[in-house]
Amino acid sequence: MSLSSRGLTRLYDTLCKHVDSGACPGLVSVIHRRGETHVDVIGDVRRDTLFRISSMTKPITAALAMALVEQGRLRLDDPVDELLPELADRRVLTSLDAPLDDTVPANRPITLRDLLTFRLGWGGIFAPPGTYPVQAAAAALNLGLGDGPPQPAGPPEPDEWMRRFGTLPLLAQPGERWMYHVGAEVLGVLLARATGTTLGEAMREHLFESLGMIDTGFHVPADKIGRLTAGYSDGQVFDAVGGQWSRPPAFEAGGGGLVSTADDYLAFATMLLGNGKGILSRPSVALMTTDHLTPAQHASDGFWPGFFGEHRGWGFGVQVVTKRDQLWATPGRYGWDGGLGTSWHNDPAEELTAVLMTQQAAFPLTSPLYLDFWNGVYSALDD
The missing domain is CATH 3.40.710.10 (DD-peptidase/beta-lactamase superfamily)
Incomplete structure (x- = not known):
């Protein structure tokens, strides 16, 4: 036994x-x-x-x-821009409490590895609602970005979800910080597009x-x-x-x-x-x-x-x-x-x-x- x-x-x-x-x-x-x-x-x-x-x-x-990586359909360190053009040419907030237009260019593109390790530069902001300008902007988009329990009836379909997410600046440079949850949501959209299905x-x-x-x-x-x-x-x-x-x-x-x-x-x-x-x-x-x-x-x-x-x-x-x-x-x-x-x-x-x-x-x-x-x-x- x-x-x-x-x-x-x-x-x-x-x-x-x-x-x-x-x-x-x-x-x-x-x-x-x-x-x-x-x-x-x-x-x-x-x-x-x-x-x-x-x-x-x-x-x-x-x-x-x-x-999909094993099948050669994705590569870990390739930029995601081809499948997720909404994430090309990212801007990054100078600080979490900065206005939405106070940004600098991203140092490099986001990769599949960044999504898998939750280091794409976006994640749950665990602070009271409305604490930061970007937090309020994200909440208004109704994307379910990790600040509460799952609500499957809320977010829009994947293409609209990505379009809305793409309007937000990153919170950190790609690869710089580990931030929870959002990488998995973006990854799900990437995988659907890579396979041509849901x-x-x-x-x-x-x-x-x-x-x-x-x-x-x-x-x-x-x-x-x-x-x-x-x-x-x-x-x-x-x-x-x-x-x-x-x-x-x-x-x-x-x-x-x-x-x-x-x-x-x-x-x-x-x-x-x-x-x-x-x-x-x-x-x-x-x-x-x-x-x-x-x-x-x-x-x-x-x-x-x-x-x-x-x-x-x-x-x-x-x-x-x-x-x-x-x-x-x-x-x-x-x-x-x-x-x-x-x-x-x-x-x-x-x-x-x-x-x-x-x-x-x-x-x-x-x-x-x-x-x-x-x-x-x-x-x-x-x-």
């Missing part, structure tokens, strides 16, 4: 307390190690319940990009069909809507079963728009843990899961003050652990969380992947459920 029955029982009891207390409405947890898979289904959900995975969309979008169709063709991910997409079809659970935030319904994810969005958001199941995401996770399994090459997975940030970018606050430090970095769409600081933080561990209540990480050194699906919005760094889940997963390892 690679997992301790005593540890798994303890984890189950801990997760039940979170559901019984009302901290989350129900959850599905999956632990997979060395061919052994353990699943717990607790509360008012089923194993095949559909969850809004929000930012756990980002690793999938990055994997699609690497599939982002969802490109994901289906290049990833989902081969992996058997039959329940993952940007909306829930009518014949599956009964399996979608309501989403909650602060104890209130954030999105009802018949809400925003019940119909196709105009903008398929590569940064946070997918719905999925625990088993579908496990298929994606084990593909990466198995070095690509014919979907991607081993070098592509290694590149995706390598920390690409500079020491200065590690010290930045592009998501949360002290988020990276010396212990964590960023690859392509995934966080990467660089130094152990927790029971569950093995160097080389990678993955990401979804702010609407989901979490996934792979640990190659432990031959481990685990997925948590619930639908109570929470911030992973401070969520007792997330912290207890990962502590229990690692406490259950049995060598």
Whole structure:
């Protein structure tokens, strides 16, 4: 056995307390190690319940990009201008609080690598609404640029989205700073244009069909809507079963728009843990899961003050652990969380992947459920 029955029982009891207390409405947890898979289904959900995975969309979008790189349809260090002419000849704000016309020319074009590593020069501005002129301008464009939860009914279709985004100056020079989220949204538009189809169709063709991910997409079809659970935030319904994810969005958001199941995401996770399994090459997975940030970018606050430090970095769409600081933080561990209540990480050194699906919005760094889940997963390892 690679997992301790005593540890798994303890984890189950801990997760039940979170559901019984009302901290989350129900959850599905999956632990997979060395061919052994353990699943717990607790509360008012089923194993095949559909969850809004929000930012756990980002690793999938990055994997699609690497599939296209392997096919020779994209190159990591080519400018994106040909496919995204809206981003050619960028201007850059002299400071975050500067007027919109107080800019300098970009030092160089934006590349695919910049989008994958979130260093294109734009990202979520985590300050009260209207704090900065560019923040107010971006909010008025209704683009969903990372300052709040996903709202699939809001943003316009991709070409109009890019046109509007292209009217904004960059916040930093390309490659200079790590800034969260927006790179994945721009990347989604790039991938759709590179494949000549929608982002969802490109994901289906290049990833989902081969992996058997039959329940993952940007909306829930009518014949599956009964399996979608309501989403909650602060104890209130954030999105009802018949809400925003019940119909196709105009903008398929590569940064946070997918719905999925625990088993579908496990298929994606084990593909990466198995070095690509014919979907991607081993070098592509290694590149995706390598920390690409500079020491200065590690010290930045592009998501949360002290988020990276010396212990964590960023690859392509995934966080990467660089130094152990927790029971569950093995160097080389990678993955990401979804702010609407989901979490996934792979640990190659432990031959481990685990997925948590619930639908109570929470911030992973401070969520007792997330912290207890990962502590229990690692406490259950049995060598």
